[in-house]
Amino acid sequence: MAGVAGRLARRWCRSAVRSPLQVISFPSLQLHLSGTAMRASQEDFESAMNQVKLLKKDPGNEVKLRLYALYKQATEGPCNMPKPGVFDFINKAKWDAWNALGSLPKETARQNYVDLVSSLTSSSESSTQVKPGADRGQQEYENLVVTSEDGITKIMFNRPTRKNAISTQMYQEIMLALKAASKDDSTITVVTGNGDYYCSGNDLANFTDIPPGGVEEKAKQSAIMLRDFVGTFIDFPKPLVAVVNGPAVGISVTILGLFDAVYASDRATFHTPFSHLGLSPEGCASYTFPKIMGPAKATEMLIFGKKLTAGEACAQGLVTEVFPDSTFQKEVWTRLKAYSKLPPNVSILFIFLLV
Numbered sequence: 033m034a035g036v037a038g039r040l041a042r043r044w045c046r047s048a049v050r051s052p053l054q055v056i057s058f059p060s061l062q063l064h065l066s067g068t069a070m071r072a073s074q075e076d077f078e079s080a081m082n083q084v085k086l087l088k089k090d091p092g093n094e095v096k097l098r099l100y101a102l103y104k105q106a107t108e109g110p111c112n113m114p115k116p117g118v119f120d121f122i123n124k125a126k127w128d129a130w131n132a133l134g135s136l137p138k139e140t141a142r143q144n145y146v147d148l149v150s151s152l153t154s155s156s157e158s159s160t161q162v163k164p165g166a167d168r169g170q171q172e173y174e175n176l177v178v179t180s181e182d183g184i185t186k187i188m189f190n191r192p193t194r195k196n197a198i199s200t201q202m203y204q205e206i207m208l209a210l211k212a213a214s215k216d217d218s219t220i221t222v223v224t225g226n227g228d229y230y231c232s233g234n235d236l237a238n239f240t241d242i243p244p245g246g247v248e249e250k251a252k253q254s255a256i257m258l259r260d261f262v263g264t265f266i267d268f269p270k271p272l273v274a275v276v277n278g279p280a281v282g283i284s285v286t287i288l289g290l291f292d293a294v295y296a297s298d299r300a301t302f303h304t305p306f307s308h309l310g311l312s313p314e315g316c317a318s319y320t321f322p323k324i325m326g327p328a329k330a331t332e333m334l335i336f337g338k339k340l341t342a343g344e345a346c347a348q349g350l351v352t353e354v355f356p357d358s359t360f361q362k363e364v365w366t367r368l369k370a371y372s373k374l375p376p377n378v379s380i381l382f383i384f385l386l387v
């Protein structure tokens with residue numbers, strides 16, 4: 033992981049390594065320890081803050097953010113900070129967590145903080161009995177809607193409030209959905225997005241969600257996940273079609289080079305801001321894009337981050353056809369339904385004829 037995101041992640045991680053809980057025990061936490069006297073549960077609150085520092089096991093960033101938010105709410109009341117920008121990953125995550133508490137009263141926040149710490153202490157005491165992570169329901173996805181009809185399996189990204197950004201869990205779900213689609217009765221598999229975006233690429237929170245093993249462990253895990261994710265597209269055995277209903281960013285664009293057809297609304301744009309983020313292009317794009325559009329155009333997109341309109345992407349061969357947004361869904365699905373009726377095993381016939 034390099035560049036801005038990498039540096040931020042490294043910073044976040046370094047502090048976490050020094051003291052696993054430093055990330056949430058921001059300086060303000062220590063400063064407030066001896067702050068204004070609070071009533072009845074102030075002692076419990078302070079004791080809980082001390083227990084947090086003594087926890088042996090890192091409770092993970094989600095819990096740390098919750099602790100941070102409850103601490104801020106308990107000591108300062110509702111979120112009173114200006115919202116950080118989208119690329120200020122760490123402060124944005126902290127702001128989101130605090131702001132999500134709305135007008136929760138200070139006393140309740142204090143109590144919730146104490147309860148949360150108490151649950152962490154008891155769970156760390158019985159930490160040898162970790163539940164096996166087998167509670168994922170079959171064919172149930174939190175971030176996708178998967179349907180199958182008329183010979184078409186549709187995999188729809190379903191995080192519209194995040195512009196369908198791909199979280200770590202969503203990467204896993206997409207792989208599972210593709211593997212299931214590869215074996216079902218459908219002829220064609222379609223990937224599309226719910227809402228106004230097709231997909232805003234890698235969820236920026238993935239960059240800051242550092243596991244206990246630190247940034248090196250994170251890099252290792254990400255590389256394995258990315259290899260498996262891209263491999264699932266490379267090995268997909270049926271015609272794979274992208275129905276790009278709106279703007280596409282990052283990995284959702286690069287991976288298009290591995291699709292068999294790409295239909296786009298005229299509202300769609302195609303943006304790979306890797307250099308801006310200090311990342312390198314993934315999804316085989318450094319191989320597929322020069323083949324699709326020639327090296328010069330690929331350079332403009334992948335290295336200089338030029339955002340293409342749907343028309344430009346079509347002219348450069350990345351997109352098969354562009355449709356007016358008002359008729360996009362109707363036209364594309366009519367066409368796909370017709371294609372799905374083609375004999376799926378036609379290639380076998382060709383092989384016989386050629387032999």
Ligand SMILES: CCC/C=C/C(=O)SCCNC(=O)CCNC(=O)[C@H](O)C(C)(C)COP(=O)([O-])OP(=O)([O-])OC[C@H]1O[C@@H](n2cnc3c(N)ncnc32)[C@H](O)[C@@H]1OP(=O)([O-])[O-]
Pocket residue numbers: 118128193194195197198232233234235236237254258281282283284305306309311314
């Ligand atoms: C390892 C694999 C390597 C992969 C590399 C890549 O894919 S590189 C490419 C990586 N991707 C990028 O660099 C894209 C970063 N995102 C953007 O540049 C802009 O959000 C936008 C242009 C997509 C939409 O602008 P807009 O003004 O129309 O809308 P808005 O900004 O108000 O967004 C609405 C809400 O969605 C949220 N959200 C959106 N995207 C993401 C995301 N990826 N993640 C998380 N959250 C995201 C956003 O924070 C906001 O939440 P809030 O505040 O309501 O809680």
